[in-house]
Amino acid sequence: MNNEVSVSITTGDNPKDAVIKGINNLGGISKFIEKDETVFIKINLTTITGFPSNVNFNTLIEVIKLCKTAGAKKIYIGSFPFENLSIKDVSDELGLKEFIEYYDSELVFLDNSDKIKISKEEKLKLQNDSFKEVEVQDFIIQYPKIILNTDKFICLNQVNVHPLFDIHLSLLNLFSCIPFKFRKIFPKENAVKDNIITDQYKKKLISRILDIYEIKKPNLVINDLFYFMEGAGPFIYKDSKINPIKYIVCGNEAIATDYITLKILGLNPKKNFLMSHWIEKNIGISNLEKINLSGENLEDINLTFKQCKKRIEDIYVQKLNIKKGQICSGCFLQSYYLLNFLKTFMLKDLNYLPQCSYLIGTNPLEPDSPNNIILYGDCAIKTTEKREFRTIEKEGRDIKTLFLKKAIMEKKNKKILEVPGCPPNLQDTLNIFLRYFKKSNLPALNFYMKKLNKTKKNG
Numbered sequence: 001m002n003n004e005v006s007v008s009i010t011t012g013d014n015p016k017d018a019v020i021k022g023i024n025n026l027g028g029i030s031k032f033i034e035k036d037e038t039v040f041i042k043i044n045l046t047t048i049t050g051f052p053s054n055v056n057f058n059t060l061i062e063v064i065k066l067c068k069t070a071g072a073k074k075i076y077i078g079s080f081p082f083e084n085l086s087i088k089d090v091s092d093e094l095g096l097k098e099f100i101e102y103y104d105s106e107l108v109f110l111d112n113s114d115k116i117k118i119s120k121e122e123k124l125k126l127q128n129d130s131f132k133e134v135e136v137q138d139f140i141i142q143y144p145k146i147i148l149n150t151d152k153f154i155c156l157n158q159v160n161v162h163p164l165f166d167i168h169l170s171l172l173n174l175f176s177c178i179p180f181k182f183r184k185i186f187p188k189e190n191a192v193k194d195n196i197i198t199d200q201y202k203k204k205l206i207s208r209i210l211d212i213y214e215i216k217k218p219n220l221v222i223n224d225l226f227y228f229m230e231g232a233g234p235f236i237y238k239d240s241k242i243n244p245i246k247y248i249v250c251g252n253e254a255i256a257t258d259y260i261t262l263k264i265l266g267l268n269p270k271k272n273f274l275m276s277h278w279i280e281k282n283i284g285i286s287n288l289e290k291i292n293l294s295g296e297n298l299e300d301i302n303l304t305f306k307q308c309k310k311r312i313e314d315i316y317v318q319k320l321n322i323k324k325g326q327i328c329s330g331c332f333l334q335s336y337y338l339l340n341f342l343k344t345f346m347l348k349d350l351n352y353l354p355q356c357s358y359l360i361g362t363n364p365l366e367p368d369s370p371n372n373i374i375l376y377g378d379c380a381i382k383t384t385e386k387r388e389f390r391t392i393e394k395e396g397r398d399i400k401t402l403f404l405k406k407a408i409m410e411k412k413n414k415k416i417l418e419v420p421g422c423p424p425n426l427q428d429t430l431n432i433f434l435r436y437f438k439k440s441n442l443p444a445l446n447f448y449m450k451k452l453n454k455t456k457k458n459g
Protein backbone atom coordinates (compact mmCIF):
# COMPACT_ATOMS: atom_id res chain seq x y z
CA MET A 1 0.00 0.00 0.00
CA ASN A 2 1.45 3.41 -0.88
CA ASN A 3 1.48 6.27 1.62
CA GLU A 4 -1.09 8.38 -0.16
CA VAL A 5 -3.83 9.54 2.18
CA SER A 6 -7.16 8.62 0.58
CA VAL A 7 -10.70 9.35 1.67
CA SER A 8 -13.95 8.47 -0.03
CA ILE A 9 -17.40 9.99 0.47
CA THR A 10 -20.25 7.73 -0.60
CA THR A 11 -23.99 7.54 -0.38
CA GLY A 12 -26.60 4.96 -1.38
CA ASP A 13 -30.07 3.59 -0.67
CA ASN A 14 -28.78 1.82 2.44
CA PRO A 15 -25.60 1.62 4.59
CA LYS A 16 -24.58 -1.61 2.86
CA ASP A 17 -24.38 -0.01 -0.59
CA ALA A 18 -22.63 3.09 0.73
CA VAL A 19 -19.93 1.20 2.64
CA ILE A 20 -19.21 -1.21 -0.24
CA LYS A 21 -18.85 1.73 -2.64
CA GLY A 22 -16.63 3.57 -0.16
CA ILE A 23 -14.18 0.71 0.28
CA ASN A 24 -14.16 0.01 -3.46
CA ASN A 25 -13.25 3.65 -4.09
CA LEU A 26 -10.22 3.18 -1.86
CA GLY A 27 -9.07 0.25 -3.99
CA GLY A 28 -11.24 -2.55 -2.60
CA ILE A 29 -11.04 -4.57 0.60
CA SER A 30 -8.07 -6.63 -0.66
CA LYS A 31 -6.00 -3.48 -0.51
CA PHE A 32 -6.46 -3.56 3.27
CA ILE A 33 -6.84 -7.24 4.20
CA GLU A 34 -4.76 -10.09 2.88
CA LYS A 35 -5.58 -13.79 2.90
CA ASP A 36 -5.26 -15.49 6.29
CA GLU A 37 -4.83 -12.26 8.21
CA THR A 38 -6.49 -11.58 11.55
CA VAL A 39 -8.66 -8.48 11.80
CA PHE A 40 -9.91 -6.44 14.76
CA ILE A 41 -12.95 -4.26 14.09
CA LYS A 42 -13.27 -1.51 16.70
CA ILE A 43 -16.94 -0.55 17.01
CA ASN A 44 -18.93 1.80 19.26
CA LEU A 45 -20.24 -0.17 22.21
CA THR A 46 -21.25 2.38 24.78
CA THR A 47 -24.36 1.43 26.71
CA ILE A 48 -27.13 -1.13 26.99
CA THR A 49 -29.20 0.96 24.60
CA GLY A 50 -28.93 -0.03 20.95
CA PHE A 51 -28.13 1.86 17.81
CA PRO A 52 -27.11 4.73 17.37
CA SER A 53 -25.38 4.77 20.79
CA ASN A 54 -23.73 1.63 19.51
CA VAL A 55 -22.62 0.55 16.04
CA ASN A 56 -25.05 0.28 13.14
CA PHE A 57 -25.30 -3.50 12.80
CA ASN A 58 -26.16 -3.32 9.09
CA THR A 59 -22.87 -1.61 8.36
CA LEU A 60 -20.98 -3.98 10.66
CA ILE A 61 -22.38 -7.08 8.90
CA GLU A 62 -21.24 -5.70 5.56
CA VAL A 63 -17.73 -4.95 6.82
CA ILE A 64 -17.48 -8.49 8.24
CA LYS A 65 -18.60 -9.94 4.91
CA LEU A 66 -16.04 -7.86 3.04
CA CYS A 67 -13.24 -9.02 5.34
CA LYS A 68 -14.31 -12.60 4.71
CA THR A 69 -14.24 -12.15 0.95
CA ALA A 70 -10.67 -10.89 1.31
CA GLY A 71 -9.83 -14.18 3.08
CA ALA A 72 -9.52 -12.97 6.68
CA LYS A 73 -8.63 -15.92 8.92
CA LYS A 74 -10.28 -14.57 12.05
CA ILE A 75 -12.38 -11.46 12.75
CA TYR A 76 -12.53 -10.01 16.24
CA ILE A 77 -14.97 -7.28 17.22
CA GLY A 78 -14.93 -5.15 20.35
CA SER A 79 -14.77 -1.97 22.40
CA PHE A 80 -14.96 -0.82 26.01
CA PRO A 81 -18.32 0.62 27.13
CA PHE A 82 -19.19 3.78 29.08
CA GLU A 83 -18.23 4.19 32.76
CA ASN A 84 -18.70 1.03 34.81
CA LEU A 85 -20.72 -1.03 32.37
CA SER A 86 -19.18 -4.36 31.45
CA ILE A 87 -19.05 -5.80 27.96
CA LYS A 88 -20.95 -8.83 29.21
CA ASP A 89 -23.79 -6.60 30.39
CA VAL A 90 -24.09 -4.87 27.06
CA SER A 91 -23.75 -8.16 25.19
CA ASP A 92 -26.33 -9.99 27.33
CA GLU A 93 -28.80 -7.15 26.96
CA LEU A 94 -28.42 -6.87 23.19
CA GLY A 95 -27.68 -10.53 22.35
CA LEU A 96 -24.43 -9.30 20.83
CA LYS A 97 -22.21 -12.34 21.33
CA GLU A 98 -24.66 -14.66 19.54
CA PHE A 99 -25.31 -12.11 16.83
CA ILE A 100 -21.63 -11.73 16.04
CA GLU A 101 -21.02 -15.48 16.20
CA TYR A 102 -23.79 -15.93 13.64
CA TYR A 103 -21.58 -13.98 11.24
CA ASP A 104 -18.64 -16.24 12.00
CA SER A 105 -16.79 -13.60 14.00
CA GLU A 106 -15.97 -13.18 17.69
CA LEU A 107 -17.06 -10.55 20.18
CA VAL A 108 -14.00 -9.99 22.35
CA PHE A 109 -14.66 -9.47 26.04
CA LEU A 110 -11.75 -7.08 26.38
CA ASP A 111 -12.57 -6.59 30.07
CA ASN A 112 -12.74 -10.38 30.68
CA SER A 113 -16.26 -9.87 32.02
CA ASP A 114 -17.28 -13.22 30.50
CA LYS A 115 -14.93 -15.00 32.91
CA ILE A 116 -16.96 -15.33 36.06
CA LYS A 117 -16.12 -17.30 39.18
CA ILE A 118 -12.37 -17.24 38.82
CA SER A 119 -9.87 -16.89 41.63
CA LYS A 120 -7.92 -13.69 42.36
CA GLU A 121 -4.73 -15.28 41.04
CA GLU A 122 -6.42 -16.37 37.83
CA LYS A 123 -7.86 -12.89 37.43
CA LEU A 124 -4.42 -11.31 37.82
CA LYS A 125 -2.90 -13.71 35.33
CA LEU A 126 -5.69 -13.03 32.88
CA GLN A 127 -5.12 -9.31 33.32
CA ASN A 128 -1.39 -9.69 32.57
CA ASP A 129 -2.09 -11.90 29.58
CA SER A 130 -4.71 -9.56 28.13
CA PHE A 131 -3.11 -6.14 28.51
CA LYS A 132 0.16 -4.47 27.71
CA GLU A 133 1.17 -1.61 29.97
CA VAL A 134 1.94 1.50 27.96
CA GLU A 135 3.28 4.77 29.29
CA VAL A 136 1.25 7.70 28.04
CA GLN A 137 2.97 10.92 29.15
CA ASP A 138 3.40 10.39 32.90
CA PHE A 139 0.63 7.84 33.13
CA ILE A 140 0.54 4.04 32.71
CA ILE A 141 -2.45 2.71 30.81
CA GLN A 142 -3.43 -0.81 29.83
CA TYR A 143 -3.92 -1.50 26.14
CA PRO A 144 -5.49 -4.78 24.95
CA LYS A 145 -2.88 -7.10 23.47
CA ILE A 146 -5.42 -8.58 21.08
CA ILE A 147 -5.71 -5.24 19.25
CA LEU A 148 -1.93 -4.85 19.17
CA ASN A 149 -1.42 -8.37 17.88
CA THR A 150 -4.01 -8.59 15.10
CA ASP A 151 -2.70 -8.10 11.58
CA LYS A 152 -5.21 -5.46 10.53
CA PHE A 153 -7.18 -2.92 12.50
CA ILE A 154 -10.44 -1.39 11.29
CA CYS A 155 -12.22 1.48 13.02
CA LEU A 156 -15.97 1.41 12.36
CA ASN A 157 -17.26 4.57 13.95
CA GLN A 158 -20.91 5.57 14.30
CA VAL A 159 -20.95 9.36 14.00
CA ASN A 160 -23.34 11.35 16.19
CA VAL A 161 -23.25 14.77 17.82
CA HIS A 162 -20.85 15.19 20.74
CA PRO A 163 -21.11 17.89 23.46
CA LEU A 164 -17.39 18.75 23.56
CA PHE A 165 -16.03 17.80 20.15
CA ASP A 166 -19.07 18.66 17.97
CA ILE A 167 -19.32 15.14 16.54
CA HIS A 168 -18.14 11.70 17.56
CA LEU A 169 -15.02 11.42 15.41
CA SER A 170 -13.10 8.20 14.78
CA LEU A 171 -10.42 9.47 17.19
CA LEU A 172 -13.03 9.27 19.95
CA ASN A 173 -14.01 5.79 18.87
CA LEU A 174 -10.37 4.72 19.12
CA PHE A 175 -10.14 6.23 22.61
CA SER A 176 -12.44 3.46 23.90
CA CYS A 177 -9.81 0.86 22.95
CA ILE A 178 -8.80 1.29 26.60
CA PRO A 179 -10.89 0.73 29.76
CA PHE A 180 -12.93 3.67 31.05
CA LYS A 181 -10.77 4.07 34.16
CA PHE A 182 -7.82 5.04 31.94
CA ARG A 183 -9.95 7.51 30.01
CA LYS A 184 -10.78 9.47 33.16
CA ILE A 185 -9.08 12.82 33.44
CA PHE A 186 -8.14 14.43 36.74
CA PRO A 187 -7.14 18.09 36.53
CA LYS A 188 -4.16 19.12 38.67
CA GLU A 189 -4.96 19.01 42.37
CA ASN A 190 -5.12 22.21 44.45
CA ALA A 191 -5.12 24.43 41.43
CA VAL A 192 -8.79 24.92 40.93
CA LYS A 193 -8.60 28.47 39.56
CA ASP A 194 -5.77 27.63 37.20
CA ASN A 195 -7.57 24.48 36.05
CA ILE A 196 -10.53 26.49 34.94
CA ILE A 197 -8.72 29.37 33.25
CA THR A 198 -6.50 27.06 31.23
CA ASP A 199 -9.11 24.30 30.92
CA GLN A 200 -6.66 21.63 32.05
CA TYR A 201 -9.34 18.97 31.72
CA LYS A 202 -9.82 19.55 28.00
CA LYS A 203 -6.09 19.83 27.31
CA LYS A 204 -5.34 16.57 29.08
CA LEU A 205 -8.28 14.82 27.47
CA ILE A 206 -7.23 15.84 23.96
CA SER A 207 -3.63 14.81 24.62
CA ARG A 208 -4.67 11.44 25.89
CA ILE A 209 -7.04 10.81 22.97
CA LEU A 210 -4.25 11.56 20.50
CA ASP A 211 -1.74 9.45 22.45
CA ILE A 212 -4.06 6.44 22.41
CA TYR A 213 -4.55 6.89 18.67
CA GLU A 214 -0.76 6.78 18.20
CA ILE A 215 -0.43 3.40 19.96
CA LYS A 216 -2.05 1.52 17.10
CA LYS A 217 -3.35 3.39 14.08
CA PRO A 218 -6.16 1.77 12.13
CA ASN A 219 -5.55 0.59 8.57
CA LEU A 220 -9.09 1.42 7.52
CA VAL A 221 -11.45 3.99 9.04
CA ILE A 222 -15.18 4.08 8.37
CA ASN A 223 -17.13 7.05 9.66
CA ASP A 224 -20.73 5.93 9.41
CA LEU A 225 -23.15 8.83 9.30
CA PHE A 226 -25.76 7.14 7.21
CA TYR A 227 -28.04 7.59 10.22
CA PHE A 228 -26.80 10.47 12.33
CA MET A 229 -28.12 11.36 15.79
CA GLU A 230 -28.49 15.12 16.11
CA GLY A 231 -29.70 17.38 18.93
CA ALA A 232 -28.82 16.31 22.46
CA GLY A 233 -26.98 13.12 21.48
CA PRO A 234 -27.25 9.35 21.39
CA PHE A 235 -27.95 8.50 25.05
CA ILE A 236 -30.64 11.16 25.19
CA TYR A 237 -33.81 10.26 23.43
CA LYS A 238 -35.81 13.23 24.59
CA ASP A 239 -34.16 16.05 22.67
CA SER A 240 -32.53 14.01 19.91
CA LYS A 241 -33.50 12.94 16.45
CA ILE A 242 -32.06 10.48 13.93
CA ASN A 243 -31.28 12.29 10.72
CA PRO A 244 -30.85 10.01 7.67
CA ILE A 245 -27.88 11.88 6.22
CA LYS A 246 -27.06 8.82 4.07
CA TYR A 247 -23.31 9.35 3.84
CA ILE A 248 -20.39 7.14 4.76
CA VAL A 249 -16.82 8.44 4.81
CA CYS A 250 -14.04 5.84 4.49
CA GLY A 251 -10.32 6.46 4.55
CA ASN A 252 -6.92 4.89 5.09
CA GLU A 253 -6.03 7.44 7.78
CA ALA A 254 -8.10 8.51 10.79
CA ILE A 255 -7.23 12.22 10.93
CA ALA A 256 -7.96 12.75 7.25
CA THR A 257 -11.21 10.78 7.45
CA ASP A 258 -12.33 12.86 10.44
CA TYR A 259 -11.29 16.05 8.67
CA ILE A 260 -13.49 15.28 5.65
CA THR A 261 -16.34 14.12 7.91
CA LEU A 262 -16.32 17.49 9.67
CA LYS A 263 -16.31 19.25 6.32
CA ILE A 264 -19.30 17.41 4.90
CA LEU A 265 -21.24 18.34 8.03
CA GLY A 266 -20.45 21.98 7.39
CA LEU A 267 -18.03 22.26 10.35
CA ASN A 268 -14.70 24.03 10.21
CA PRO A 269 -11.98 21.48 11.17
CA LYS A 270 -9.69 24.30 12.31
CA LYS A 271 -12.25 25.19 14.96
CA ASN A 272 -12.70 21.62 16.19
CA PHE A 273 -10.73 21.15 19.43
CA LEU A 274 -9.41 17.70 18.54
CA MET A 275 -8.56 18.48 14.96
CA SER A 276 -7.04 21.91 15.60
CA HIS A 277 -4.80 20.42 18.28
CA TRP A 278 -3.62 17.79 15.83
CA ILE A 279 -3.05 20.32 13.06
CA GLU A 280 -0.98 22.56 15.37
CA LYS A 281 1.01 19.68 16.78
CA ASN A 282 1.71 17.54 13.80
CA ILE A 283 1.22 17.95 10.16
CA GLY A 284 -0.15 21.34 9.25
CA ILE A 285 -3.33 22.01 7.34
CA SER A 286 -1.63 21.92 3.92
CA ASN A 287 -1.02 18.16 4.15
CA LEU A 288 -4.66 17.54 4.91
CA GLU A 289 -5.63 19.53 1.89
CA LYS A 290 -3.66 17.07 -0.25
CA ILE A 291 -6.04 14.21 0.58
CA ASN A 292 -6.88 12.06 -2.42
CA LEU A 293 -10.66 12.45 -2.37
CA SER A 294 -13.03 10.16 -4.25
CA GLY A 295 -16.76 9.51 -4.48
CA GLU A 296 -19.27 12.32 -4.00
CA ASN A 297 -18.13 15.86 -4.62
CA LEU A 298 -17.47 17.57 -1.29
CA GLU A 299 -18.45 20.98 -2.69
CA ASP A 300 -21.94 19.72 -3.62
CA ILE A 301 -22.75 18.52 -0.11
CA ASN A 302 -24.58 21.04 1.97
CA LEU A 303 -25.66 19.44 5.24
CA THR A 304 -26.89 21.17 8.37
CA PHE A 305 -27.74 19.61 11.70
CA LYS A 306 -28.77 20.49 15.23
CA GLN A 307 -25.75 20.56 17.54
CA CYS A 308 -25.59 19.75 21.26
CA LYS A 309 -26.19 22.60 23.67
CA LYS A 310 -22.83 24.18 24.47
CA ARG A 311 -23.83 25.97 27.66
CA ILE A 312 -24.95 24.03 30.69
CA GLU A 313 -27.48 26.70 31.69
CA ASP A 314 -29.28 26.19 28.36
CA ILE A 315 -30.26 22.63 29.30
CA TYR A 316 -33.70 22.84 30.85
CA VAL A 317 -34.49 20.24 33.48
CA GLN A 318 -37.77 20.46 35.34
CA LYS A 319 -37.19 21.19 39.07
CA LEU A 320 -33.55 22.23 38.63
CA ASN A 321 -32.50 25.87 38.54
CA ILE A 322 -28.95 26.04 37.27
CA LYS A 323 -26.71 28.57 39.01
CA LYS A 324 -23.41 28.59 37.23
CA GLY A 325 -20.01 30.01 38.14
CA GLN A 326 -16.85 29.51 36.10
CA ILE A 327 -16.53 25.96 34.89
CA CYS A 328 -14.10 23.93 32.81
CA SER A 329 -14.84 21.24 30.24
CA GLY A 330 -14.78 18.50 32.91
CA CYS A 331 -17.82 19.69 34.82
CA PHE A 332 -19.48 20.77 31.58
CA LEU A 333 -19.20 17.31 30.03
CA GLN A 334 -20.20 15.33 33.11
CA SER A 335 -23.01 17.72 33.91
CA TYR A 336 -24.20 17.54 30.31
CA TYR A 337 -24.59 13.78 30.62
CA LEU A 338 -26.15 14.03 34.06
CA LEU A 339 -28.76 16.65 33.18
CA ASN A 340 -29.74 14.90 29.98
CA PHE A 341 -29.87 11.57 31.80
CA LEU A 342 -32.31 13.09 34.29
CA LYS A 343 -34.46 14.42 31.46
CA THR A 344 -34.49 11.10 29.64
CA PHE A 345 -34.71 8.43 32.30
CA MET A 346 -36.18 10.28 35.28
CA LEU A 347 -39.04 12.08 33.64
CA LYS A 348 -41.60 10.71 36.13
CA ASP A 349 -39.24 10.90 39.10
CA LEU A 350 -38.73 14.61 38.56
CA ASN A 351 -42.40 15.17 39.44
CA TYR A 352 -41.72 13.91 42.97
CA LEU A 353 -38.64 16.08 43.51
CA PRO A 354 -38.72 19.47 45.24
CA GLN A 355 -37.51 22.56 43.40
CA CYS A 356 -33.69 22.53 43.63
CA SER A 357 -30.87 24.97 42.95
CA TYR A 358 -28.03 23.32 41.05
CA LEU A 359 -24.79 25.17 41.75
CA ILE A 360 -21.82 24.41 39.54
CA GLY A 361 -18.32 25.88 39.08
CA THR A 362 -16.33 28.39 41.11
CA ASN A 363 -18.35 31.10 42.88
CA PRO A 364 -21.69 30.05 41.46
CA LEU A 365 -24.75 32.31 41.54
CA GLU A 366 -26.87 32.43 44.70
CA PRO A 367 -29.37 29.60 45.18
CA ASP A 368 -33.07 30.50 45.01
CA SER A 369 -33.63 29.37 48.57
CA PRO A 370 -31.66 27.69 51.37
CA ASN A 371 -33.60 24.48 50.71
CA ASN A 372 -32.47 21.68 48.41
CA ILE A 373 -29.22 22.99 47.06
CA ILE A 374 -27.10 20.70 44.93
CA LEU A 375 -23.38 21.58 44.91
CA TYR A 376 -22.01 19.87 41.83
CA GLY A 377 -18.23 19.35 41.75
CA ASP A 378 -15.29 20.29 43.97
CA CYS A 379 -15.21 23.88 42.71
CA ALA A 380 -18.80 24.57 43.75
CA ILE A 381 -18.25 22.86 47.12
CA LYS A 382 -14.99 24.66 47.96
CA THR A 383 -15.86 28.15 46.80
CA THR A 384 -19.17 28.25 48.67
CA GLU A 385 -17.83 27.08 52.04
CA LYS A 386 -18.27 30.51 53.59
CA ARG A 387 -21.46 31.52 51.81
CA GLU A 388 -24.50 32.50 53.86
CA PHE A 389 -26.67 29.64 52.66
CA ARG A 390 -24.29 27.14 54.33
CA THR A 391 -25.87 27.98 57.70
CA ILE A 392 -29.43 28.59 58.76
CA GLU A 393 -30.81 30.40 61.77
CA LYS A 394 -32.94 28.43 64.16
CA GLU A 395 -34.56 29.23 67.45
CA GLY A 396 -33.00 27.22 70.29
CA ARG A 397 -31.87 27.33 73.92
CA ASP A 398 -28.59 29.08 74.62
CA ILE A 399 -26.59 26.70 76.82
CA LYS A 400 -24.25 29.52 77.85
CA THR A 401 -27.02 31.19 79.82
CA LEU A 402 -28.06 30.02 83.27
CA PHE A 403 -31.70 29.38 82.47
CA LEU A 404 -31.14 28.20 78.88
CA LYS A 405 -32.74 31.31 77.47
CA LYS A 406 -34.36 31.18 74.04
CA ALA A 407 -31.99 32.45 71.37
CA ILE A 408 -31.47 32.48 67.60
CA MET A 409 -28.75 29.92 66.84
CA GLU A 410 -26.74 29.34 63.66
CA LYS A 411 -26.76 25.77 62.43
CA LYS A 412 -25.31 23.93 59.50
CA ASN A 413 -27.76 23.84 56.61
CA LYS A 414 -28.50 20.16 56.09
CA LYS A 415 -30.56 20.70 52.98
CA ILE A 416 -27.45 20.76 50.86
CA LEU A 417 -26.41 17.87 48.67
CA GLU A 418 -22.70 17.81 47.89
CA VAL A 419 -21.60 15.93 44.79
CA PRO A 420 -17.79 15.75 45.08
CA GLY A 421 -15.39 15.14 42.21
CA CYS A 422 -13.24 17.01 39.74
CA PRO A 423 -15.35 16.34 37.79
CA PRO A 424 -17.90 14.05 39.51
CA ASN A 425 -18.60 10.81 37.72
CA LEU A 426 -22.09 10.01 36.49
CA GLN A 427 -22.72 6.76 38.31
CA ASP A 428 -21.52 8.07 41.68
CA THR A 429 -23.65 11.18 41.23
CA LEU A 430 -26.77 9.15 40.55
CA ASN A 431 -26.11 7.02 43.65
CA ILE A 432 -25.71 10.21 45.73
CA PHE A 433 -29.05 11.47 44.33
CA LEU A 434 -30.74 8.18 45.26
CA ARG A 435 -29.50 8.37 48.84
CA TYR A 436 -30.44 12.03 49.30
CA PHE A 437 -33.87 12.10 47.65
CA LYS A 438 -34.73 8.51 48.75
CA LYS A 439 -35.39 5.50 46.54
CA SER A 440 -39.15 5.71 47.11
CA ASN A 441 -39.19 9.16 45.46
CA LEU A 442 -37.10 8.04 42.52
CA PRO A 443 -38.53 4.68 41.35
CA ALA A 444 -37.25 4.95 37.78
CA LEU A 445 -33.73 5.88 38.83
CA ASN A 446 -33.75 3.16 41.48
CA PHE A 447 -34.64 0.58 38.84
CA TYR A 448 -31.92 1.80 36.48
CA MET A 449 -29.27 1.97 39.18
CA LYS A 450 -29.88 -1.59 40.36
CA LYS A 451 -28.72 -2.72 36.94
CA LEU A 452 -25.83 -0.28 36.75
CA ASN A 453 -24.50 -0.86 40.28
CA LYS A 454 -24.42 -4.60 39.70
CA THR A 455 -21.62 -4.04 37.20
CA LYS A 456 -19.58 -1.45 39.14
CA LYS A 457 -16.92 -3.91 40.21
CA ASN A 458 -16.16 -4.68 36.57
CA GLY A 459 -15.23 -1.06 35.69
Ligand code: SF4
Nearest residue numbers: 328330331377379422
Ligand atom coordinates in the same frame (compact mmCIF):
# COMPACT_ATOMS: atom_id res chain seq x y z
S1 SF4 B 1 -14.49 20.75 39.83
FE1 SF4 B 1 -15.28 20.83 37.77
S2 SF4 B 1 -15.08 22.97 37.12
FE2 SF4 B 1 -13.71 22.65 38.88
S3 SF4 B 1 -11.71 22.16 38.00
FE3 SF4 B 1 -12.78 20.22 38.49
S4 SF4 B 1 -13.80 19.67 36.59
FE4 SF4 B 1 -13.26 21.83 36.38
